[in-house]
Amino acid sequence: MVQTTCTQCGSSFEITEDDLTFYEQVSPVFPSTTIRTGNDKKYLIPPPKCCPDCRQQRRLAMCNEQNLYNSSCDLCKKEMISQFQPNQTFPVYCRDCWHSDKWDTLSYGRDYDFSKPFFEQFAELQKTVPAQGRDVQGTLVNCEYIHFAGYSKNCYLIMHADFCEDCMYGYGFKKNIACIDGFYNLHSELCYECIDAHKCYELVGSQECVNCSSSWFLRDCIGCKNCILCTGLRDKEYCIENQQYSKEDYMAKKKEMDLGSYETYQRLKARLKNLELKHTFKEYQGHNLQNCSGNHLYNCKNTFESYDCEDTEDCKYCYQMVLSSKNIRDTYQYGTNLQESLECCICGENGYHILFCFGGHVDSTDLAYCWYTESCKDCFGC
Template identity: 35%
Template sequence: MQQICANSWCQEPFLVEKEDEEFFGKLRRAAPELRDIPPPVRCPDCRQQRRLARRNERAFYRRTCSMCNRDILAMYPADAPFPVYCSACWWGDKWDPLSLGKTFDPKRPFLEQFAELQRQVPRLALFGKNNENCEYINHSENAKNCYLCVDVVAQDTYYSKWMINCRDCCDCYQLEKSDLCYESQYSVGMNNDIYAFLSDQSCNLLFCYDCEGCNDCLLCTHLRHKRFCIMNEQFTEEEYRKRLTEIDRGSYKTFSVLLERYHDLWRTTFHRQHQALVNATQCSGDLFYNCQNVRHSFGVIESRDCAYCYDAGHMQDCQDAYEPAFNCELQYDCHACNRGKRIAACSVCYDVVGCAYCDMCHNASHLFGCISLKHKEYCILNKQYTKEEYLALLPAVIGRMQSDGTWGEFFPASLLPFAYNETVAQEYYPLDRASAEERGWRWKEEEHAPPNSKKVISAAQLPDHIKDTPDDVLNWAIRCEATGKLFRIVKQELLYYRKMGLPLPRLHPDERYRQRMAFTNSRKLFERTCAKCSKTMETTYAPDRPEIVYCEDCYLKEVY
């Protein structure tokens, strides 16, 4: 069935496919909270943009906890229109979110009543669950000794995103079961790799791209199960190690030369039609690991029978889900709901079953329109009901949303707790202020509070070599050589660079993140011709991008 996107600024045609209709039939039968849920009226991009606009990963503010008055780092500024609690207070038992519950009024729009509740219920400063010594990480759980990370289940990891069962990593993205890695991406089973990309089951790689099952290689591309190679040339172990001793990677000057040569390799080598399709059958999109029948999705691992899912893992029968993981089933139009089952239009709800329109609820079941509830069931707008009362009231609530035209739709722009340019939406769907505000999103001018340091130096003034870097660097503010923004080195970070023999970075963490993400393709498929055989193919490399891209057949012939 063909539809036209309901957003007036979009109006792109899109398909509701037979598999989508089957999914909605299954969803409606799964829980009373999901009865009569309709198919989408907005295109996949607009649906994803709306979910992304509810996710702030990197815009942080200094403020005080609304309960204990302790100075904290939070996603919300001091003038936010709702209370904000530190992790200890929010997870503690000194407050009861049920005390703020509201009685549903059938004469008023349901989301209007939800908005009133949202302004009163305390929000968690940074999203985290079961973390230890991780005061400055976001959207993470079961992490230990991590700093300024997002989406990590990791230990002793810094400035990284989407890291699962990793340890001792820094400035990495989308790694799993990897240790001692620096500036590496999209790989599983790495150890002691520096600037390695798409290099599963590898060890001791330096500046390598697409080198699976390889050990001890430098500046190599497209190798399989090789050792002791430099620029794809085979060396003996003795020759390789001798050449490696001649490279002083602890020097920033030397490291910069190696990095530029790595970027040259990236620009001149060929790239695969799909960045990664590992054990993926009947899948459309890109970046799949061990998936079956996953349609129109990107960055998905260990999943089956899903569609329109992004940066997700361990799911079954889910659709329109962003950042869920670990045993998810029958999710629809949700954001960051780990281990969520039979849920719709929920955001950052972990370990929940049978919920709709809930925000920051945990270990709960059968909730509708609730915020910050833990270990509860049968609640609407944070008000407790018996099971019988809940099931009797639910049809009236859904009926009101149906009459409002909001049933089955994710939270609208009016309910976002963040400004558009504070969220991940600005990364994937960039807008200027006028365009964002015209579409109903808020905008906030950036604030750059200088760090509290005894002196400020330019990045060019840093010692060239890590061995010459004094402990006193921890007291300096460093001016990023690309953006001019000030940043600091923290103690555990300095110890990491010394252990790995790496020079201090000259770029602000935000700029390092931006440059890292520039190597990540868009979440769209484009038509493009293979650079070798001229066959038309679908790829995430846009036609105007400069990379040399091979179709799957030509790529396999070259590599294998």
């Protein structure tokens, strides 16, 4: 283990032998039929000079998830919603045009000038190649106002979302149906104003709950059903403010509450906040973990200093990685069977060996320093 100082903020951070082994493992080899395999020189990726927090800030600095603008496609001229402000130096296309044969990406290619820095040339290339107004993937039906999302139907203003239907105003939605006003809801249905709800059904105004249903205003509950204003319960039913009731008494008290009233909703929401002050929370949220550190982790193994992740293995410094990701470091979103990758942002869906890329989607393999690519292989600086 080596202690070093961050060149950005001056804080001390550690680089372990395991980190160095990982950097050597994913380091590219040139020249070759791929950038990963071959018998020529391996270009070792050096240890990071910035601490994990500064590296994450660097990735987030170029990731616009929440701000969308009225714009028009620079190719077909139709109105569209775009993540880019109007009047960019590069063209911005709608989804249909960006994926069409009306233009040729390779026509923007240029020879590499070894007398100039790589990043200077890469920045110049970015200023000319058309970008996609919204980063969306897969089959979409009636989803004109979603971003960083894919494979969804009848959804509106959901970000960082996949495989959703009839959802609105959500962030971090995965495999949800009819969920509204939520943050990081996974495999859930008919949830409203929920935060970190996992495999829940008909849950309202709740936070950090797993396998809960037909309940209102829960916090840190697992396997609960027909409960109201409860905290820290496990496998309970017909409880109000952590008190057990018979089914008949519970239904009578629920009817008295008038849960359909906006005034009642706000009052009970405030009441839950007061109840939370008396509740003792465990140091992290998550379940089915093996040798992990971080928070809000589910079904993870050997995953360290990572947050809001599901089904990950051998990962470190990862954020919002879901649906099976393995051997990943320093990556923000989104996984979905992403493997052997480093320093990425918004990359995944059957991706393999993606290095220092933004927006590497759909069966991409062996990429380095690429920006918005789909189904590409053996690309550098594209």
